[in-house]
Amino acid sequence: MRKSIIFILSSILISNIFAQKRELVPQASICGQFHKKYCKLEKAKGEKWEYNSQSRSGLFSQGMTSKIRCVIYKGMDYRLTLCAETAIGDKINFKIYDSRTNELLFDNASADNTQVFEFQSTSTRPIIIEVFVPEGATESDNSGLKSKEAACVGLLIEHKKTNIQGFTRY
Amino acid sequence: MKIKTILIPTSSLLFTLLATSCAGDRSEEEILNAKDTIQISVDVPKESPEYEIFFQVPSPGEMLSFIKSVGKRDKSKINILNATENINKYTDEKSKALNFGIYSTDLSYCSIFNLGSESIKYFKVVKQLGDQLGLSATIKPEILARIEKNIDNTDSLVVITDDLYYSSFGTLEEGKQGNVLALMVAGGWLESVYIAINMVDKFQKDNPVVQRIADQKYTLENLIQFLKKHEESSPDVKQVKADLEELMKSFNLLKEEKISNTTLKQEGSKKLIGGGINLVIDEKIFNEIKTKVLKLRNNYTQNQ
Numbered sequence: 001m002r003k004s005i006i007f008i009l010s011s012i013l014i015s016n017i018f019a020q021k022r023e024l025v026p027q028a029s030i031c032g033q034f035h036k037k038y039c040k041l042e043k044a045k046g047e048k049w050e051y052n053s054q055s056r057s058g059l060f061s062q063g064m065t066s067k068i069r070c071v072i073y074k075g076m077d078y079r080l081t082l083c084a085e086t087a088i089g090d091k092i093n094f095k096i097y098d099s100r101t102n103e104l105l106f107d108n109a110s111a112d113n114t115q116v117f118e119f120q121s122t123s124t125r126p127i128i129i130e131v132f133v134p135e136g137a138t139e140s141d142n143s144g145l146k147s148k149e150a151a152c153v154g155l156l157i158e159h160k161k162t163n164i165q166g167f168t169r170y
Numbered sequence: 171m172k173i174k175t176i177l178i179p180t181s182s183l184l185f186t187l188l189a190t191s192c193a194g195d196r197s198e199e200e201i202l203n204a205k206d207t208i209q210i211s212v213d214v215p216k217e218s219p220e221y222e223i224f225f226q227v228p229s230p231g232e233m234l235s236f237i238k239s240v241g242k243r244d245k246s247k248i249n250i251l252n253a254t255e256n257i258n259k260y261t262d263e264k265s266k267a268l269n270f271g272i273y274s275t276d277l278s279y280c281s282i283f284n285l286g287s288e289s290i291k292y293f294k295v296v297k298q299l300g301d302q303l304g305l306s307a308t309i310k311p312e313i314l315a316r317i318e319k320n321i322d323n324t325d326s327l328v329v330i331t332d333d334l335y336y337s338s339f340g341t342l343e344e345g346k347q348g349n350v351l352a353l354m355v356a357g358g359w360l361e362s363v364y365i366a367i368n369m370v371d372k373f374q375k376d377n378p379v380v381q382r383i384a385d386q387k388y389t390l391e392n393l394i395q396f397l398k399k400h401e402e403s404s405p406d407v408k409q410v411k412a413d414l415e416e417l418m419k420s421f422n423l424l425k426e427e428k429i430s431n432t433t434l435k436q437e438g439s440k441k442l443i444g445g446g447i448n449l450v451i452d453e454k455i456f457n458e459i460k461t462k463v464l465k466l467r468n469n470y471t472q473n474q
Contacts (some may be wrong), residue, residue: 033340050235053336054226068224069395071388073236075378076390077440098446103432105443118439124385126392128223131356151201161239 014098017146039083041116049079052157058131060088061150065132069099074124080157082108082115082131085151090115092133092153094140099126120162131155173196223391227355230275230362231332233382234282236371240378244288248288250368251276252346252361252471254295262408265473267350270299271357272471274335279365281331286321289331293317300338303350308341309334349404352397356410357470359393369462373453383459384451387421413466420458425450 010118034057045048054070072078082092093114096106104129131153260266277292279285293314300309308407313334320326335358342351366383374380396410426447433444468474 013299032344053229053232053331053339056224056226058469065221066224067221069392070226071228071380071385072390073385098432099449101432105434106441117441119441119443120437121443121446123448124388125443126380126388127444130221130326131378161236 005059006058013082021067030059031152031154033057034152035081035083035156037154039081039154039156041081048160049158051160052078052162055155057152057154058082059150060131060133060153062088062133063135065130067128067130068155069126069128071126072121072124073159074121075162077118077120078161080119080129081156082153082157083156084133085154088153089132089136089152092131094132094155095130097128099128129155173183194442213454223395225395227389227393227396228336229272229360231335232330233362233366234275234278235364236382237379238282241303242386244276246384247365247368248280248285250365251279251288251292254291255297256471256473257295259473260299262473263350264409265470266299266302267353267406268410268470269355269473270296270303270338270350271359272361272467273299274331274338274354275358275361275365277344278331278335281324281327284322284324284327284446286317286327289317289321289327290314293334296334303342303436304345304347305338305341308337317443346399349407352404352407353410356393356397356414359389360463360467360470364463367463370456372427373456375451378452381449382454383422383456384424384449387424387449388419390418390421413469417459417462417466420455422437423455423458 035055036051037042041053054068056068058066060066080094080096084090084092084096092115093106094108095111096117098105106119108117109168111117132151252269252289254273256269257273260269273292273296275288277296280289280292297309297311300306311328314392316330317327320330338354346467348447351461363383363386366379369385370377394411394414397407397414401408401411427450428445428447430445432446433442435442435444
């Protein structure tokens with residue numbers, strides 16, 4: 001009985017969160033700082049990557065797409081790292097577009113589904129990062145539980161100043 | 171809409187709720203150990219709605235770090251920061267939230283530019299306003315002890331103040347205090363641009379700080395969109411959005427100069443995205459932006 005009440009209350013609470021507006025899926029507040037906890041890469045010696053506050057986590061179900069618009073600055077190197085709970089699979093797709101021109105700048109599907117992308121832009125530009133969780137991406141499940149179709153996905157953005165080579169005015 | 175099983179990280183608010191209410195009733199099979207997750211059942215809309223775009227705003231600390239990295243380290247400019255005595259002027263929620271963002275940026279400035287003793291002063295006003303905005307659990311008194319301990323260690327101070335900003339952001343977002351969050355982000359961004367403008371003694375088109383100010387056009391676009399999401403429920407946010415739209419008019423005067431078509435090439439371990447558009451700023455537009463930023467920032471800090 002107690003279990004049922006707790007389940008019903010939890011369902012109502014969470015359903016309300018989802019029902020408020022579609023914008024809550026992906027849900028930053030459910031997944032919180034998932035990206036900070038799980039997307040971090042081992043730091044190689046001397047690496048100076050710094051956390052970029054445009055990073056975000058969200059709750060995704062399979063077949064779902066979400067977009068964020070960020071600003072990347074000239075003179076900086078960026079590294080995007082995507083990570084997700086194993087339940088949702090390890091084939092998360094992401095694409096980067098120039099938000100002014102809609103030009104596709106990168107698609108990880110054409111790079112062996114890499115979950116880490118390091119880049120630099122010669123001009124400051126607003127970009128759209130589109131994250132897509134494909135259907136059927138769920139890994140085989142060892143826990144004995146049925147397939148899980150929604151889970152947290154984190155997008156960690158890091159930056160560092162580009163090493164300038166050659167003469168420079170400043 | 172179907173009931174589906176989802177995984178929630180244990181660090182989340184919901185976990186706390188569920189764990190405290192039913193931990194004793196759950197069998198081992200129900201608990202997923204992988205990556206600290208807990209299994210619960212929720213309604214998840216199957217179909218993807220029209221793709222909503224989340225507009226991200228870089229933190230003020232990133233702008234200040236950039237200014238420092240290009241060699242601007244004039245410590246004498248401490249007087250450009252919002253005087254801590256002004257805190258007494260902030261009695262309404264709008265001014266508290268805006269100036270919480272402004273003071274947070276000033277705190278970052280003190281950390282980044284190695285002004286340790288000033289950091290303590292600014293931490294105190296950030297803490298005071300934070301308490302009034304419901305952030306007392308996030309901005310704990312222990313942080314002051316950490317600042318005092320690291321007063322001569324710039325790197326540690328920057329980490330402490332960055333964490334403070336990010337955790338305040340996270341708490342407001344998770345606590346559904348979107349209005350306060352929107353105003354805090356707006357205040358923080360405005361202060362970072364204000365500081366950047368004050369670092370430019372003489373206009374030079376090629377000065378990287380001037381160029382970074384021009385590039386704020388894109389961040390301002392994101393910020394306005396971010397505020398738009400909260401304006402319906404808050405006249406304060408609506409007003410600040412209108413203020414920033416007025417500023418946007420000046421940024422829209424920037425000319426766009428196409429460098430070349432976009433190119434992509436591999437350079438070592440990274441991809442180099444070439445081409446694109448440069449925003450061209452001249453002295454007249456710079457001064458126009460400067461005037462508006464100074465006026466707006468003055469209105470907010472004087473609570474006019």
